[in-house]
Amino acid sequence: MTTGPATRTQVLGEDEIRRALTRIAHEILESGHGADQLVLLGIPHRGVPLAHRLGELIRAAETRDGAPAPTLDELVGSLDITMHRDDLRSRPTRAPGPTRIPRGGIDGKIVVLVDDVLYSGRTIRAALDALAAVGRPAAVRLAVLVDRGHRELPIRADHVGKNLPTSRSERVSVTLRETDGADAVVIHRPAAPTTREEQQA
Numbered sequence: 001m002t003t004g005p006a007t008r009t010q011v012l013g014e015d016e017i018r019r020a021l022t023r024i025a026h027e028i029l030e031s032g033h034g035a036d037q038l039v040l041l042g043i044p045h046r047g048v049p050l051a052h053r054l055g056e057l058i059r060a061a062e063t064r065d066g067a068p069a070p071t072l073d074e075l076v077g078s079l080d081i082t083m084h085r086d087d088l089r090s091r092p093t094r095a096p097g098p099t100r101i102p103r104g105g106i107d108g109k110i111v112v113l114v115d116d117v118l119y120s121g122r123t124i125r126a127a128l129d130a131l132a133a134v135g136r137p138a139a140v141r142l143a144v145l146v147d148r149g150h151r152e153l154p155i156r157a158d159h160v161g162k163n164l165p166t167s168r169s170e171r172v173s174v175t176l177r178e179t180d181g182a183d184a185v186v187i188h189r190p191a192a193p194t195t196r197e198e199q200q201a
Helices: 014-030 047-064 122-132 196-200
Strands: 007-012 038-042 076-078 110-118 139-147 159-163 171-175 184-189
Touching (some): 007 014, 007 159, 014 047, 014 139, 014 159, 014 184, 047 076, 047 139, 110 122, 122 139, 139 171
Parallel strands (some): 038 076, 110 139
Antiparallel strands (some): 007 184, 171 184
16 A cells, blocks of 8 residues: 655645635624724744734724724733743753834723634644733634634634634645745645556546
């Protein structure tokens, strides 16, 4: 028995990602909180550009409605979780990334954590620990571009661009134009075993 070729399937492209983020931005505003009450914190690496895109969409929506919109510097930041991860012993070479809290801090604000893929939930648990070290928000929400399931912790996203059922053997990769040159969400499936009969068919 041998293995067939691995496969990759693109499930979201540039247009689909743009529509998903637009919907998430409107959902965040429709939750009853104006942009002046919000702080969007992207989780490095790809959560950061996603948070900036959401911030731009939220500012545009607020401006259309006539409300004064905060600047991106006041609305969007980044939250490094490196030292709060539970896999540091097995992967000790991780380099810390930047944490940048917007002007005005997070105390009393509605903080929206932003990430690209929600999987086991361990990244978000680490983000909550990191967040507790920098302030006390009024509430914390979670926005992700893709939720692929297989949670290991009781964590649920409030805003999801795409629910994407997967098997544990599959891998989901997100590329963004800011970090990778193009927008896409791709499922990578491992090579499947093939029998001699299948090879000869």
